[in-house]
Amino acid sequence: MIFRIPSMEMAMPTFRIASIAALALGLAAPAFAADTIKIGVNQPLTGPFAASGAYVVNGAKIAADEVNARGGVLGKKIELVVEDNKSNPTEAAAVAEKLITSDETPVMMGAWGSSLTLAVMPKLEEYEVPMLVETSSSGKITTSGNPFVFRISPPSALEAEMFAPMVEKIGVKKVDFLVINNDWGRGAAADFGKMLKDKGVTVGLTETMDASAQDMSAQLAKIKGTDADTLMITAAVDQLTLVFKQMAAMGVKKRVITTGGSQNPDQIVAQAGAAAEKTMHLTTFLPWDPAKTPDPKATDYFLAEWKKRGYPFAGATESFRGYDGVRTIAAAIEKAGSAESKAIQKAFWEIELTGLNGPIKFAKSGPAGKESGQSKPGVYLIQIADGQISEVKL
C-alpha cells in the first residue's frame, strides 16, 4: 500500500541516538557532538521480511553504540539513519535515493533481500555511493559489475560449495526445491541444483512461493507425491514456520534442509514446535555455541548486549549481520580518513577485521575493472532436535 507512517522501529533510533548524543555532550567536547558521520540503513521493517529487517537494524544499533562509546570514528560519532523499504524493491530504491540525496549519507548498509538490493544497485552507480550488503545471497549482486557493492553475506553459490562435502554424508539422493519466488530463492535453487547435479544427486521439482504467500499446501501436496528424500527450502523465518506447520499437517515426511541464513531457528522452534523437529539449516552464525565462533569474545559481548536490550534471542542469527555490517563500515571510514563516499569505497578494499562469522576481507568479484567486493564468511549446518539447536558434525 502507498502510505508512509513511521513504524515504532523507525521512531526509536532518533530517540535513542538523541539520548546517547545528550550523554556524549557531557563527556566529549561539545564541538564534536553535533557533528556526526551518517550511515544509511535500508531495511525491511514492514511487510513479509519485517522480522528479519528489525533484527538487522537492532544489531546495527549495538555496533553503532559500541563504536561511539569508544569515541566514534575520525573523532566524530556515527549516526544511523534507518529507513523502511517495506520489503518492496521499488521502495528500496526510493529509500536509497532519499538516504543519499536528502540525508546525504556517504555510505549505506542494505537492503536485506536480493531483489531489494538489486533494485538499489543502479542508484549506487548513479550517485557513486558505496553500500555494504549484509544479508542478500543472489549471485547477481557481486557478478553484475557494480563497483559500489561490498558484500559480507555468502552468495548462494558459496553456500552450496560449503554444503557440498556434507551431501554424501547426510545421504542425500534426490532433492526437491521449495523456494521463495524472487532473486534470492530462484538463485539458491539454481546454485544448489548445479552443485547437487555435479555430485550425482538427482534434482526433482523446483516449486516456488510468493514472498507474501501464507498457504503453501498446493506446492506441498505436489512435493508429498515425489520420491525425493530431501526437500531444500529457501525462505525467511515467517514463511519457513508456515511451511513446516503445513508439512506436518499434510504428513510430508522428507529430510528438510533450509538455506539463506535467515531462519532464526529459535523463533521456528517457538512457533512451529514439533513441526520443526529434525529440520536442518544452513546458517552463518553460531550464537548457540559462542566458544566455537571465530571471535568468542566479540560474540559474548554482542549476545550480552542483545540480551540486555531485551531483544529475543531468536533474532541473534540475523542481527549479527547488522552488527558486523556497521563495524565493517566504521572500519572503512576510519581507514579512509574522511567521510567521503569515494574514499570509503576505496578503503573497503583495504580493511580486514574479524566478524562474528569469520574474517571480513573483500576479494574482487565480477567483470574486470568494475569488480564488486565479496567477503567469504563461514557457513554452518545446524539441526533442531528435541527443541534444541546444535551444529551438525559430520
Place this chain on the structure above:
Amino acid sequence: MGVAPEEARTVKALYADPRLDVLNHPHPSPLPTRGGEFPTRSIPSLKAALVDQFLQHLVNAMVLGGAYALLGIGLTLIFGIMNVVNFTHGALYTFGAYAMYIASVSLGLNFFLALPVAIVAGLALGALIEILLLRPLRGADIDTTMLVMIGAGIILQSSTLWTFGGVAKAIPNPFPDAPIAFLGVSISWIRLFVLVAAAALIVGAYAMINGTRLGRAMRATFQDADTAALMGVNVKVIYTATFALGSSLAAAAGALLGPVYVVFPQMGDLAAVKAFAIVILGGLGSIAGATIGGFVLALAEEFGAGYISSGYRDAMGFLIIIAVLLAKPTGLFARAERVG
C-alpha cells in the same frame, strides 16, 4: 523421534550427545527422514500418487474455500445492500486476526472463547465505522465514500502496525499437531475446525438473512431502500446492522485463519484483493455467488498451483475472473439489474 528403539539405544551407547544420534550414526544406510521413515521406501505406484495428490489438493481447496467464502459474503452483503465499496474489508480481516491474538494470547482466554470475542469485536468495529463515517456520508457521491473508506482502511492498517509492530505473531491452537490421515490425504485438526466453523458461520448468515425479521428488513432495503423506509423499516439501523454483519464475517475469517498462518499488519492486503475477486466472480451483491465464488477461487488456486505452476498461484484466480467476465460480464450469479 521416529528412530527405531533398538537403533536409538545403540546410538546412545556409542555417543555422548543423544541429540545428534541420527547424524552421528555410523550406519552405512541413508539417514532417516523427518518422519523416521527411510528415504529408500518403495516408490508408490504412479496412479496411487496421482489420486492421492488430487484428493489432497481437493481437501486443501475446500478448507481455503470456506474462509474465502466468508470474506466474499461479508463484502458482497455490504455492496449489495448499501452500495458501498468497502475498502476497509482487508483491514477488518487483519483486525479479526489481531483481536484473536489479543483475546487468546494477551488475555489468555480459551481458544474457543477467544473466537466469538474476536468476531464480536469485528461486529463492534464495523458498527463504529458505519456510524462515524458512512452515516454522515449517506447520499454523498460514490467517489467521496470510496475515498473515505480507502482512508479508513489505511488508518486501520497503520494503527495495527503502530500498536503491534511489523513482525508477525503466531496464535497457538489447542488441537493436536498430528494430522488426521485418510485415503492418503492428510488434514490438520485446525484446518478441519476452520472448515467446520466457516460452514457454520455461512449457514448462520444465510439463516439470519432469510429467516429473521432483521434479515427480511435487510432484503427489503436491498430491493428498494425508499420503499422499505415507507413500509416502516428503519433504514439507518439496517445499514449499521449490515455493515456490522459484513465486518464481523471478515473479522471471523481473520480470526479463523490467524491461527492457521501467522498474523501481521499487511495480511489483509492480499485477502482484500481476493475478496474483491470472489465478489466479482460471483456477481456483485449475490450471497450465493460469493459462497460459490470463494470455493471456485480456492479450487483454481490450488489446482493451478498444483498442476500448472506454483509461481502463478495468486494469478490463477484472476485468470478465471477474466474468463468469467468475458463470458458473463455480470458475474456467475448476478441478479438481473433492476430498472427504475
